[in-house]
Amino acid sequence: MLPLENIQLEHILFLDIETVPVEESYDALDAELQVLFEAKTSYQRKEEISVEDFYERAGIWAEFGKIVCISVGYFHFKHGVRQFRTTSFWGEEKELLVKFSELVNQHFSRPFNILCGHNAKEFDFPYIARRMLINGVKIPIKLNLFGKKPWEVPHLDTMELWKFGDFKHYTSLQLLTKILGISSPKDDISGSEVAEVYYKEKNIDKIITYCEKDVLAVAQVLLRFRREDLLESNEILSV
Known part of the structure; x- marks a missing residue:
């Protein structure tokens, strides 16, 4: 992969996902999935926490969760004017995965294109690929890493960059945004509240706003790594 400063910003697709448990409650799972969830989480649950209560965290596992929003952002330059455009996919999971896949395949599938997120190599990228497989959606080449050497993987991760x-x-x-002097994206809800907002409040718009703020924050962090000016509000456009 090219040195960070040599990557053209418009070649990067920034993204973030929001996930929730696949069912609203543990009791809604079928009996076999209940047993499998209990086994999957046994090493993490403390004795005083029941498996039913622990199920509120099920969204972090692709086997027991689902994606309710994928937000993306990309830079656009025209006549010397810089813009950062964001858009989101939400609704029925298979449909949003198909639309996201179409975007990647049509606009970010060339050899120089890169996907970027925060902790995305450990979470977002594999989660999307797993849910695509579960939903019968063809995985875009940018997420299908079979046979690729580490230096051939077209992914950037701002958390990995910070690890040094x-x-x-x-x-x-x-x-990371706090110490780098970037406006925090966490000014409304937190990741732990997404399931409640989705199932109880049924407020997908709130989740979309939260997700798009994370995408913007990742782009701002990358700009700091490149020692470039942060985006101003008039440069940000939701499409």
Whole structure:
């Protein structure tokens, strides 16, 4: 992959996903999935936490969760004017995955195109691929890593960039934006509240706004890594 400063910003697709448990409650799972969820999470659950209560975290696993929103952002330059455009896919999971796949295949599938997110190599990218497989959606070449060497993977991860080779280090996007002097995207809801907003409040618009703010924050972090000016509000466009 090219040095960070040599990558053209318009070749990068920034993205973030929001996920929730596949069913609203543990009791709504069929009996076999209940047993499998209990086994999957046994190493994480403390004795005082029941499997029913722990199910509120099920959205972090692609086997027991689903994607309710994928937000993307990309830079656009014309006549010296810089814009950052964001858009989102939501609704029935298979449909939003198909639309996202079409976007990647039609506009970001060339060899120089790169996908970028925060902690995306560990979460967003594999989660999307797994849910596509479950839903019978063809995985775009940019997410299908079979046979690729590490240096051939077309992915950027701002958390990985911040690690500087320290494999034990985890830094949240909220913390990274704070220390880099970027407006925090976490001013409305947090990731742990997305399931409640989705199932209880039924407010997908709130989730979309939250997701798009994360995409913008990732782009701003990358600009800081490149020592470039941050985006101003008049440069940001939702399409």
